[in-house]
Amino acid sequence: MGHCLGKSSIKLERPVYILSSAGVVGTKEGQGPLGMLFDLVGKDDLFGAENWEEAESVLQKEALRIALGKQGIRPEEVRFLFAGDLLGQSIASSFGLGDFQIPFFGIYGACSTCGEALTLGAMTIDGGYAELAACVTSSHFASAEREFRFPLEYGNQRPLSASWTVTGSGAFLLGKRGEGGARAKIMGMTVGKIVDYGIKDSMNMGACMAPAAAFTIERHFEDWERGPEDYDRIVTGDLGQVGQMALLELLQKKGIDLKEKHMDCGLEIYDTKEQDCHAGGSGCGCCAATLSAYLLKQLEEGNWKRILFLPTGALLSKTSFNEGKTVPAICHGVVLERV
Amino acid sequence: MGHCLGKSSIKLERPVYILSSAGVVGTKEGQGPLGMLFDLVGKDDLFGAENWEEAESVLQKEALRIALGKQGIRPEEVRFLFAGDLLGQSIASSFGLGDFQIPFFGIYGACSTCGEALTLGAMTIDGGYAELAACVTSSHFASAEREFRFPLEYGNQRPLSASWTVTGSGAFLLGKRGEGGARAKIMGMTVGKIVDYGIKDSMNMGACMAPAAAFTIERHFEDWERGPEDYDRIVTGDLGQVGQMALLELLQKKGIDLKEKHMDCGLEIYDTKEQDCHAGGSGCGCCAATLSAYLLKQLEEGNWKRILFLPTGALLSKTSFNEGKTVPAICHGVVLERV
Numbered sequence: 254m255g256h257c258l259g260k261s262s263i264k265l266e267r268p269v270y271i272l273s274s275a276g277v278v279g280t281k282e283g284q285g286p287l288g289m290l291f292d293l294v295g296k297d298d299l300f301g302a303e304n305w306e307e308a309e310s311v312l313q314k315e316a317l318r319i320a321l322g323k324q325g326i327r328p329e330e331v332r333f334l335f336a337g338d339l340l341g342q343s344i345a346s347s348f349g350l351g352d353f354q355i356p357f358f359g360i361y362g363a364c365s366t367c368g369e370a371l372t373l374g375a376m377t378i379d380g381g382y383a384e385l386a387a388c389v390t391s392s393h394f395a396s397a398e399r400e401f402r403f404p405l406e407y408g409n410q411r412p413l414s415a416s417w418t419v420t421g422s423g424a425f426l427l428g429k430r431g432e433g434g435a436r437a438k439i440m441g442m443t444v445g446k447i448v449d450y451g452i453k454d455s456m457n458m459g460a461c462m463a464p465a466a467a468f469t470i471e472r473h474f475e476d477w478e479r480g481p482e483d484y485d486r487i488v489t490g491d492l493g494q495v496g497q498m499a500l501l502e503l504l505q506k507k508g509i510d511l512k513e514k515h516m517d518c519g520l521e522i523y524d525t526k527e528q529d530c531h532a533g534g535s536g537c538g539c540c541a542a543t544l545s546a547y548l549l550k551q552l553e554e555g556n557w558k559r560i561l562f563l564p565t566g567a568l569l570s571k572t573s574f575n576e577g578k579t580v581p582a583i584c585h586g587v588v589l590e591r592v
Numbered sequence: 593m594g595h596c597l598g599k600s601s602i603k604l605e606r607p608v609y610i611l612s613s614a615g616v617v618g619t620k621e622g623q624g625p626l627g628m629l630f631d632l633v634g635k636d637d638l639f640g641a642e643n644w645e646e647a648e649s650v651l652q653k654e655a656l657r658i659a660l661g662k663q664g665i666r667p668e669e670v671r672f673l674f675a676g677d678l679l680g681q682s683i684a685s686s687f688g689l690g691d692f693q694i695p696f697f698g699i700y701g702a703c704s705t706c707g708e709a710l711t712l713g714a715m716t717i718d719g720g721y722a723e724l725a726a727c728v729t730s731s732h733f734a735s736a737e738r739e740f741r742f743p744l745e746y747g748n749q750r751p752l753s754a755s756w757t758v759t760g761s762g763a764f765l766l767g768k769r770g771e772g773g774a775r776a777k778i779m780g781m782t783v784g785k786i787v788d789y790g791i792k793d794s795m796n797m798g799a800c801m802a803p804a805a806a807f808t809i810e811r812h813f814e815d816w817e818r819g820p821e822d823y824d825r826i827v828t829g830d831l832g833q834v835g836q837m838a839l840l841e842l843l844q845k846k847g848i849d850l851k852e853k854h855m856d857c858g859l860e861i862y863d864t865k866e867q868d869c870h871a872g873g874s875g876c877g878c879c880a881a882t883l884s885a886y887l888l889k890q891l892e893e894g895n896w897k898r899i900l901f902l903p904t905g906a907l908l909s910k911t912s913f914n915e916g917k918t919v920p921a922i923c924h925g926v927v928l929e930r931v
Contacts, residue, residue, distance in 0.1 A: 254593070256720055257671065261695045263721050304915055332596065333783060341680030341739070342909035343700045344917075351786035351920050356600045358708060358783070359700040359907075359922075361682045369697060373712065380719030381595055382602050399911070400680070444672060444697070447690035568698075570681035572738070576643055578683075581690050583698075 255379045259476025261444050261469075268438035269375040270431035270592070272326075272385075275319035276545035277312050278538070279394065279420030281530075285523045290546035291421075292319050298395065298420050306340060309393035309422075310349030312538065313338070316424035316545075317353060317389050324426055324433065328353040331426070332383035335370040337361050338391045338537050339418075340400050341570075345391050355387065363566030364462075364491050365445065366390045367423060367541040368585030371562075372442040374427045375587075384429050391422035392536025401455070401571055414457040416493045416535035419522060423541025431592055436549045440559075440588040443473040447568065449581035455567075455574050459496020459519075459532055462565040465582035466492060467503040469563060473586045474509065481514045485557035488548060489584070490540035490564035491519035493533030518543035540564045552591045562587045594718045598815025600783050600808075607777035608714040609770035609931070611665075611724075614658035615884035616651050617877070618733065618759030620869075624862045629885035630760075631658050637734060637759050645679060648732035648761075649688030651877065652677070655763035655884075656692060656728050663765055663772065667692040670765070671722035674709040676700050677730045677876050678757075679739050680909075684730050694726065702905030703801075703830050704784065705729045706762060706880040707924030710901075711781040713766045714926075723768050730761035731875025740794070740910055753796040755832045755874035758861060762880025770931055775888045779898075779927040782812040786907065788920035794906075794913050797921075798835020798858075798871055801904040804921035805831060806842040808902060812925045813848065820853045824896035827887060828923070829879035829903035830858035832872030857882035879903045891930045901926045 255265040275292045283294030293315055300311040313336065321328065334355040338345035343359050350357065362369040370388035377383045397418040431438070448465040455461075466489050474480055481487060492500055497517050504511050518540040519533035544562060551557045565584040574580075594604040614631045622633030632654055639650040652675065660667065673694040677684035682698050689696065701708040709727035716722045736757040770777070787804040794800075805828050813819055820826060831839055836856050843850050857879040858872035883901060890896045904923040913919075 254720055257722065261671075306911055306915065332600075337700065339681070340909065341911065342678070342702065342907065344907070344909045344912045347786060347907035347920055348912065348917060351788055354785050356783035356785050357922060358712065361676065361698040361700045363681065373697065376716065376719055376721055380715055380721075381593055382715055382719075383596065444695035446693050446695050447686060449690055568681065568683070568686035570679065570683045572645055572680065573683045573687065576645065578687060581686055583696060 261472050262441060262476035264441040265379050268440055269378045270428050270435035271437045272426045272428040272435050273320050273323040274425045274436060274545040274549060275316045276542035277316040277422050278542050282419055282421050282522055285528060287522055287547050305393055305395035305399060306344055309345035309391050309396045312422035313345060313349035313389050313391045316422040317387060320424040320426050326426060328355055331355050331385045331387050333358060333377055333386045335360055335374050336389040337366040339397050350389060362583055363568050364535055364537050365564040365566030365583050365585050366537045368564035368587055371587045372444060372585055375439045378427055378429050386427045389424040390537040390541045392418050392538040394418045394420045397536060411531060412456050413531050414495045416458055416491060416519060416532045417530035418536040419534040419539035421538030421542035423545040435592050437552045438590045438592055440590050443469055443476060443586035445469045445584045447581045447583050449579050451579050453579050455569055455580055457495060458535060458567040459493040460499050461567045461580040462582040463492055463496045463499035463503060465584040466500050466563055466565050469584040469586050471507055481511055484514055484559055484561050486516050486560045487511055487514045488516045488518060488560055488562050491535035492517045492565060493519045495532050521547060552589060555591060559590045562589055600811050601780060601815035603780040604718050607779055608717045609767050609774035610776045611765045611767045611774050612659050612662035613764045613775060613884040613888060614655045615881035616655040616761050617881050621758055621760050621861055624867060626861055626886050644732055644734035644738060645683055648684035648730050648735045651761035652684060652688035652728050652730045655761040656726060659763040659765050665765060667694055670694045670724045670726050672697060672716055672725045674699055674713050675728040676705040678736050689728060701922055702907050703874055703876050704903040704905030704922050704924050705876045707903035707926055710926050711783060711924055714778045714781060717766055717768050725766045726763060728763040729876040729880045731757050731877040733757045733759045736875060750870060751795050752870050753834045755797055755830060755858060755871045756869035757875040758873040758878035760877030760881035762884040774931050776891045777929045777931055779929050782808055782815060782925035784808045784923045786920050786922050788918050790918050792918050794908055794919055796834060797874060797906040798832040799838050800906050800919040801921040802831055802835045802838035802842060804923040805839050805902055805904050808923040808925050810846055820850055823853055823898055823900050825855050825899045826850055826853045827855045827899055827901050830874035831856045831904060832858045834871050860886060891928060894930060898929045901928055
């Protein structure tokens with residue numbers, strides 16, 4: 254059974270397996286460098302729904318359906334479901350996943366939610382409370398615009414530091430036993446805390462989130478007595494170009510050189526030179542879909558043996574922004590290894 | 593260590609202790625029948641803050657500070673914090689609890705969030721991942737009005753089936769060992785699922801949530817091979833008068849008679865005859881503050897030996913409402929016993 258490690262980590266004695274997963278994305282993501290690797294790419298971004306929020310619910314539904322289908326698992330065999338999204342009151346999840354009728358934990362960590370879901374899911378299985386658990390997160394460019402920014406019709410221009418919310422969802426089926434085949438092993442987690450550097454620019458979320466990522470990475474290395482050399486890749490969620498620079502600089506000051514090992518899902522999912530995505534991709538679906546389509550594939554194929562997966566979230570709302578508040582952030586780390 | 597029980601439950605072999613707790617509320621709640629039992633009643637509902645959202649953050653901060661203080665626990669001794677509220681992107685929690693610097697899990701289950709927090713907190717401790725964990729939830733009448741309904745200035749009238757969002761927060765410190773004194777024992781949990789009866793009236797959330805409460809109660813009795821006779825009270829979160837009638841009727845049809853044992857926090861926190869609260873209190877803070885101030889006190893004083901605590905949540909947002917969606921609901925059950 255797992256146990257506490259250092260100040261904020263959990264080390265699992267026996268791994269929890271990612272038995273299967275699915276990544277479902279929109280058209281822009283389908284045209285990106287990982288396009289061929291996703292399980293499903295929408296023909297348009299409405300996915301047959303009547304509005305953007307429903308479309309995001311379809312993303313979640315399809316992702317979970319495909320992930321379960323790959324292992325031939327029926328929803329009633331899954332004991333707990335951990336899910337969340339970026340919308341107010343997490344409606345993409347509530348309306349997307351209700352039909353599965355799986356006992357449900359709604360979670361919110363902004364774009365870090367995938368890391369939070371995997372952490373809680375792994376604890377639930379390792380603790381003996383479930384044989385199977387599922388984790389689903391999503392984001393949708395248009396529903397996020399409605400939730401956080403201007404109506405799309407406004408046609409506003411955005412600064413280059415802004416990120417582009419990924420239309421996508423990732424679903425993961427976690428299990429205790431990996432004999433029937435598994436994509437990767439979860440070996441432990443480092444749970445993030447709320448980090449607030451006082452930055453107020455919601456159009457530069459990379460800069461807001463970089464300190465949270467730096468904190469969790471430093472804490473992880475302390476807790477686990479490890480360094481960058483112990484990982485094939487250290488993969489943040491959606492820092493983008495500006496956030497990546499900030500992260501590398503912050504860690505450099507702490508004597509940690511991440512240059513060779515760092516990768517950011519927000520910079521992988523789009524071709525930042527050819528696709529109009531400004532600083533990179535972001536959103537709950539960004540790192541989730543990238544983990545399913547690309548990162549787990551590298552572990553499966555043996556190109557990597559161990560990675561630290563670090564979804565990053567900016568904990569703002571349009572109300573907090575309009576009230577002149579800062580943008581606090583959080584980042585959760587999950588240690589993934591080749592089976 | 594705990595283990596799975598039936599379809600949706602977890603039975604703890606050794607209890608997890610609620611070591612201390614605090615209930616912090618606004619003026620209206622202070623004037624209600626439980627007024628004298630709360631740890632802190634605000635002089636006004638702004639709690640010294642500049643706006644309602646910040647005021648709600650203060651509620652959470654004070655509740656956690658008081659709960660920790662009662663056991664002389666410093667924030668850095670608490671390994672994990674589970675928290676949530678009703679606001680978009682859970683900003684009351686993100687801005688209220690960041691200063692404690694405790695590794696953080698944001699959760700969302702609308703007004704069921706207190707049950708979700710206690711469930712995850714208890715699993716975390718029972719699983720050996722923490723010695724101490726804290727759970728905090730809140731709601732604020734005015735921030736909820738801004739989030740969900742009309743601006744207060746509009747002065748709209750509300751139907752009698754509408755509930756009144758409680759201005760309040762409850763914080764709970766959970767621990768593995770109860771030798772130093774504890775308020776109650778958590779013996780197990782039944783995790784709810786999303787239940788959607790197709791009701792669309794957001795001004796009648798009691799009716800929307802009653803089917804979810806009925807489901808969790810029925811499932812709990814099945815999983816635990818128990819009935820109403822095994823509990824001194826079966827306490828729902830915030831069904832109010834309309835929801836209570838619906839719940840009793842739904843269960844009656846299943847052959848479960850809850851009349852003698854049922855209690856609803858939304859009907860306890862206000863004097864529904866004298867105070868203008870229509871169908872009763874609601875909100876993430878309603879059952880949390882009532883649990884801390886009243887329910888745990890009954891267990892401590894030996895008036896009750898065992899209760900089933902069932903926070904209920906309506907999973908709507910103003911966007912889902914405006915798009916004509918139904919109001920799905922969820923309810924989590926926690927078994928609490930006298931120490």
